[in-house]
Amino acid sequence: MAKLGNRTGARLLLTAVALALALSGFALPAEASGEPDVLTALVVRVVAPPNPVLAADNKIHLAYELQVVNQSPVLITIDSIKVLDPTSGAVLQDLGSAGVAKISRFPGGTGATLPPSHSGYVFMDATLPAGAAVPKEIAHRFEATRQLPRSPEDTHHGVPVTAESGVEPTEAFTGVATPIGPPAVILSPPLKGARWAVGSGCCVITAHRGATLSIDGSVHVAERFAIDFVQLDKEMRLFVGPADQLKSYAFFGAEVLSAADGTVVTVVDGRPEQIPGAFAKGATLNTAGGNNIVVDIGGGRFAFYAHLQPGSIRVKPGDKVTTGQILALLGNTGNSDGPHLHFHVMDGPSPLKSNGLPYAFTKFTGQGLVTDEAPALKGETAQIDSTYLTGPHFNQIPLDFQIISFE
Numbered sequence: 001m002a003k004l005g006n007r008t009g010a011r012l013l014l015t016a017v018a019l020a021l022a023l024s025g026f027a028l029p030a031e032a033s034g035e036p037d038v039l040t041a042l043v044v045r046v047v048a049p050p051n052p053v054l055a056a057d058n059k060i061h062l063a064y065e066l067q068v069v070n071q072s073p074v075l076i077t078i079d080s081i082k083v084l085d086p087t088s089g090a091v092l093q094d095l096g097s098a099g100v101a102k103i104s105r106f107p108g109g110t111g112a113t114l115p116p117s118h119s120g121y122v123f124m125d126a127t128l129p130a131g132a133a134v135p136k137e138i139a140h141r142f143e144a145t146r147q148l149p150r151s152p153e154d155t156h157h158g159v160p161v162t163a164e165s166g167v168e169p170t171e172a173f174t175g176v177a178t179p180i181g182p183p184a185v186i187l188s189p190p191l192k193g194a195r196w197a198v199g200s201g202c203c204v205i206t207a208h209r210g211a212t213l214s215i216d217g218s219v220h221v222a223e224r225f226a227i228d229f230v231q232l233d234k235e236m237r238l239f240v241g242p243a244d245q246l247k248s249y250a251f252f253g254a255e256v257l258s259a260a261d262g263t264v265v266t267v268v269d270g271r272p273e274q275i276p277g278a279f280a281k282g283a284t285l286n287t288a289g290g291n292n293i294v295v296d297i298g299g300g301r302f303a304f305y306a307h308l309q310p311g312s313i314r315v316k317p318g319d320k321v322t323t324g325q326i327l328a329l330l331g332n333t334g335n336s337d338g339p340h341l342h343f344h345v346m347d348g349p350s351p352l353k354s355n356g357l358p359y360a361f362t363k364f365t366g367q368g369l370v371t372d373e374a375p376a377l378k379g380e381t382a383q384i385d386s387t388y389l390t391g392p393h394f395n396q397i398p399l400d401f402q403i404i405s406f407e
């Protein structure tokens with residue numbers, strides 16, 4: 001160990017002898033099964049076990065996040081991530097570095113590269129055909145390239161590994177196994193009517209899924225499968241009239257329905273409507289949901305209805321609610337820049353200090369896809385692909401920017 005640490009040219013690595021050992025390609029004895037264990041610069045953890053959900057594209061989605069830490073003093077570029085069924089050896093998803101970069105958020109890094117001592121998230125979305133057997137667990141195969149920092153002052157840019165550094169130029173390993181959780185719960189629609197646009201929906205990086213919130217030191221992705229529902233009018237407009245007036249939004253005050261039978265856990269009321277068009281300043285963990293309702297729907301699942309109109313909530317904690325029951329009216333309270341219903345399902349009663357679970361709706365009809373929301377945000381007709389996933393859908397979750405009818 002000392003010898004490796006004292007190698008000339010490895011000056012940058014001297015502060016971390018153990019890591020220098022790791023990066024020199026030192027291999028631990030082979031396990032009985034499979035390839036030798038390797039010491040890696042990358043530390044990877046699954047934030048929460050994935051739960052399968054059938055989506056409107058008729059594929060089973062496993063949407064989950066990998067928390068990735070580069071605990072070494074060198075730069076790491078993830079060249080490949082493969083999602084494996086360790087039993088059959090099947091590859092569920094195969095991402096190259098461009099694919100990894102597209103679904104990653106590496107603050108301070110670029111593309112699929114993490115500078116020394118940086119971390120980030122990869123927002124995975126492995127899919128299987130409808131009807132396929134979902135594996136009991138999955139594992140991951142990683143391949144990565146190491147680079148030395150350009151200088152002690154510029155650790156964000158890399159140069160190729162030199163022979164004198166003693167650092168192996170690449171690392172590859174299989175691990176990071178996770179069990180697969182139970183499948184999505186089937187729910188009734190929380191709204192009535194046609195042309196509901198699915199804002200920040202599954203399964204890409206959105207404001208919802210990207211909210212990897214560290215609360216009391218633990219990461220939670222409560223909004224993983226959240227949807228912001230807004231309704232377009234027959235001319236596919238979001239509002240008619242001044243953008244900053246609640247009455248310009250025809251769906252403001254739409255009835256919000258209980259998506260399942262359950263017991264009301266918490267009710268927050270009395271928070272004022274916001275002015276549409278901009279987010280109110282000073283939102284906190286506690287005020288973000290505005291007026292909201294949490295309902296225990298059984299099986300360790302909780303439904304969350306947020307941004308409701310003040311004074312419109314018709315239930316109180318302890319009430320039993322039934323599917324389709326009117327809970328409240330759609331509003332614009334809390335961390336909201338326009339009237340909408342924020343809906344999600346989580347694994348605990350706290351709307352944000354929990355993990356998001358998938359759900360599917362018993363029935364909806366696809367009416368297209370919003371391909372450009374910019375005109376809609378100006379009160380003009382939204383740009384729509386009216387051919388996207390049209391027709392009836394059963395027991396599926398709608399996808400991001402899909403337009404659906406609950407009629």
Ligand SMILES: [Zn+2]
Nearest residue numbers: 226227228342
């Ligand atoms: Zn939302």
